[in-house]
Amino acid sequence: MQHLTEEELVSHYYHDSDAPGAPEHLGTCAECRSQYDTIRGVLALVNEAPVPERSAEYGEQVWNRLRWKLGSERRRRRGWQSIAAIAAMLAVAFFAGQLWRARRETTPTIAGLQTGVTAVAQKPAADAQNRILLVVLSDHLDTSERVLIEFVNSNPNRPALLEDQQKRAGELVSANRLYRATAAEQGDDRVTDFLSDLEPVLIEIANAGPQASAEKIGQLQKRIESKGLLFKVRVLSAHVTGAERSPAPIDSDTL
Amino acid sequence: MRPEAATNPMTVSESNLSEMETGDIATISRARSGDADAFRLLVERHSRAIFRVAHRMTGNEHDADDVVQETFLRAYRQIDKFEERANFSTWIHRIAINCSLDLLRARVRHDKHHAGGIEDEEMSRTLQTNDPQPDRLMLSAELQKHVIAAMELLSGNERTAFVLRHYEGMPVEEIGRTLGIQVNAAKHTIFRAVKKLRESLQPFVRSTQCNI
Numbered sequence: 001m002q003h004l005t006e007e008e009l010v011s012h013y014y015h016d017s018d019a020p021g022a023p024e025h026l027g028t029c030a031e032c033r034s035q036y037d038t039i040r041g042v043l044a045l046v047n048e049a050p051v052p053e054r055s056a057e058y059g060e061q062v063w064n065r066l067r068w069k070l071g072s073e074r075r076r077r078r079g080w081q082s083i084a085a086i087a088a089m090l091a092v093a094f095f096a097g098q099l100w101r102a103r104r105e106t107t108p109t110i111a112g113l114q115t116g117v118t119a120v121a122q123k124p125a126a127d128a129q130n131r132i133l134l135v136v137l138s139d140h141l142d143t144s145e146r147v148l149i150e151f152v153n154s155n156p157n158r159p160a161l162l163e164d165q166q167k168r169a170g171e172l173v174s175a176n177r178l179y180r181a182t183a184a185e186q187g188d189d190r191v192t193d194f195l196s197d198l199e200p201v202l203i204e205i206a207n208a209g210p211q212a213s214a215e216k217i218g219q220l221q222k223r224i225e226s227k228g229l230l231f232k233v234r235v236l237s238a239h240v241t242g243a244e245r246s247p248a249p250i251d252s253d254t255l
Numbered sequence: 256m257r258p259e260a261a262t263n264p265m266t267v268s269e270s271n272l273s274e275m276e277t278g279d280i281a282t283i284s285r286a287r288s289g290d291a292d293a294f295r296l297l298v299e300r301h302s303r304a305i306f307r308v309a310h311r312m313t314g315n316e317h318d319a320d321d322v323v324q325e326t327f328l329r330a331y332r333q334i335d336k337f338e339e340r341a342n343f344s345t346w347i348h349r350i351a352i353n354c355s356l357d358l359l360r361a362r363v364r365h366d367k368h369h370a371g372g373i374e375d376e377e378m379s380r381t382l383q384t385n386d387p388q389p390d391r392l393m394l395s396a397e398l399q400k401h402v403i404a405a406m407e408l409l410s411g412n413e414r415t416a417f418v419l420r421h422y423e424g425m426p427v428e429e430i431g432r433t434l435g436i437q438v439n440a441a442k443h444t445i446f447r448a449v450k451k452l453r454e455s456l457q458p459f460v461r462s463t464q465c466n467i
Contacts, residue, residue, distance in 0.1 A: 041460035049403060
């Protein structure tokens, strides 16, 4: 039998599809045996590669860092559940309205009563719509805050690790435009102004890319801090959360 | 003639994990129904093992910590998809491997943009590993440094394939699926990794054998 190739020796070590007669050959061929012993020795050395030990409290430390992120996740899930419930409520209100309209067309005598009922039905529908906007805005602010915090606290010399924030910032940009336009339409200057400040920053984070220089990232981090964006997002988020519980126009004097 | 199974670290850890797994079943059930304390227990139970895999994959303490965080975040998002009959430890390890792969790929993209710096760094590493001076080595600490340097010479795919085969005991077919390559390519990648390690570390094998 010919000598075993290095690849066959590695396959033999890992018990991966042995070449025919390989074990027997290794038993009789000193040269192949020596090669094999070297590979085995190298791989035994690799087992010595140190892995830093983590203390018994490591799991708790991981949990403490993770906890607030999971809080946002739960909030997001609840937000979507609320939206689904509200959407279902709106659908029911819509069909009820259709039913009333059909009845009014067939029984014109209750037209006066219908007018009153429609007016009453429209108010909860408007409240529900407002609540949906507050839930999604609250979620948007929450995610933006998280992205900003992670970005500001990241190491400018390790732009490769910013990929997750960049991706999320990119996803937030289009939503931010939509909420800004809605807020402007509703005449909510405070929300509009904040979202207008936030948008270019999100775009810059999203476009920073893995090739961004430490200097550029550092400048952007300083700009976020100097504009007080983190403070503003927290204050606005607190207002929106309060309004979410009892929908009312957002108090516009704080920002 | 062949290495004993016990030399594979995965074999040792698997027995501990099976004990862990018994305690996981009820906890996972609670975590799936939204019990945050139950998820906390899973995090506390598995963090150290996940850190070890992540460190072997990334070769970097800071990155490994990031991978641990991201792993549990993804696990939380996907826990509804976890089948209770499955092994939680295997499932969470698979997530950690994917997170590490994402990080390694991001690192490669970043390195491509800083090719000059990386080449210099690689050159200095090569010079270090080509200058073993075995007789002057303090066996344990110095040797570990050379093993780390040798591992750093592997490409992302080589390192991943090697770690999965050598430390995690993953079959070649599964490594191929994980890396999105053919089985033969996966096998060849492992071989290339071992070859590189051999080139870097062979002098130390001899010196170790002489010293023994």
